[in-house]
Amino acid sequence: MSVDLAARLAAWKTLVDARLDAWLAPKESFPQPLFDAMRYSLFAGGKRIRPAFAFAAAEAAGGAEDEALPFAAVIEMIHTYSLIHDDLPAMDDDDLRRGKPTNHVLYGEGIAILAGDALLTDAFGWLAGPDVAAHHPPARVLRILGEIARAAGSCGMVAGQALDLTSEGKDVDLPTLEFLHTHKTGALIRASTVVGGLAAGATEVDLGILSSYAERVGLAFQIADDVLDVEGETAELGKPVGSDESLSKATYPAVIGMGESKRRAAELMESAVACLAPFGARGEVLAALARFVVERRH
């Protein structure tokens, strides 16, 4: 049976966008530039790939979309904060993302930093709020919150970004590069998938499968991104081709070559799909998602 992944992605994006739109509805007392800056990056055309991992994992574990939705939305807020901060002049110094001006270009660096801070903090606030409590017992919410915080914090995403920053202009070896990628992007993709399973009340065995799958996909996703950054065109990516390379940043093609990078991404992706065997037909959407994110970068 073939999966109409494009339709699923579109439906999930609609769900997540509606939830984020409701959460970030205008408030009168809100300092307007901060609010505008938060909404700007949140609705700047993201494909909602991390929420898709959460929804697909929930489905594989026999759960419903409703159960995963607030967690998917929260993870997208955290992903968005990380993009705003990564684009800052003191970090990757990018003026464009997805063909649009980056947050600090439009709102200034100060508000961009604060918009990121607010998205991150509010994400945890929503996790502790009534939307989540309506569907899940407190102990489960805390476990999910812990997964997300560990994936995003000093032992996860921030560690990867810090290593990326301190590696600029240096030759890095393969273990360093793998640490960088598994932390900077892999950790949150893994958490999205595991959290989708937790939202559906998955067994520990199922959670282990989801984690193994997501670790492989997360790394394959980032290798594919590195490859596309070299091969891609500005118009398609919405950022200058080779912008990472021009900073002498660590990428797979630079360290192990183009052909080997492609082979490695494909191998990891197939290995991820193989992990899903115990799910049978329920794992088909996760398998399609793995192929999608590795074969085409968003």
Place this chain on the structure above:
Amino acid sequence: MSVDLAARLAAWKTLVDARLDAWLAPKESFPQPLFDAMRYSLFAGGKRIRPAFAFAAAEAAGGAEDEALPFAAVIEMIHTYSLIHDDLPAMDDDDLRRGKPTNHVLYGEGIAILAGDALLTDAFGWLAGPDVAAHHPPARVLRILGEIARAAGSCGMVAGQALDLTSEGKDVDLPTLEFLHTHKTGALIRASTVVGGLAAGATEVDLGILSSYAERVGLAFQIADDVLDVEGETAELGKPVGSDESLSKATYPAVIGMGESKRRAAELMESAVACLAPFGARGEVLAALARFVVERRH
């Protein structure tokens, strides 16, 4: 009965510092500059005033120090993140804090931003971890986590900082100034106090008293800070005198005058102490703390 507040503050600081030191113990895989930057600001001489509010509130509500400790430590992590980000060139652009170089001066802007991000994210991670679960049921932890996230996020501290940033060089009126102060510093002081109560299993009535007290103290604290910024000396404060004024920033002395600012701070402080009457002797430490933070700025 008189309270030896100095001894209490010293004992609480020791407790909080030990907990933070244990939480942020060196890890081999950690990117070293990020870890160093996190620890640097965390142990840069903070007086742990927010933890003191949590401990004193727990005591007023009949609780033990152990119960409040992890929350006090988490709040100090969030306060520290906010200082690191506030000092950035794109924000207040301060090179010194408490007489020492600010985080970005030592570690660079990129690592400073990430150190703040990591402290904020890890704070929520610790709330969801075993240290807290050992003393508190999950539902209570989520309520506390929600209080902290709301106080720190887009409807709390970040809103105040954003308003501060967009008010630079403008004449602000008293309501705007009050919004600024009650959000930028007041919200987290209020949360510290309420969370101390929640940690001790306070009744809703007691929580209401703690909240009323803390709202008044929080504003008085910030007015006193404004006053001291004008009157103080560089050596005492560890930052250039009048650094806020040189940015034409909104302060109480600038808007309502020096004498009226002092009168207002004292009035709010007395009103805060009056709120504590129902606690009787159990409220004495909170009362002493209110006097301490308003009469002497840290």
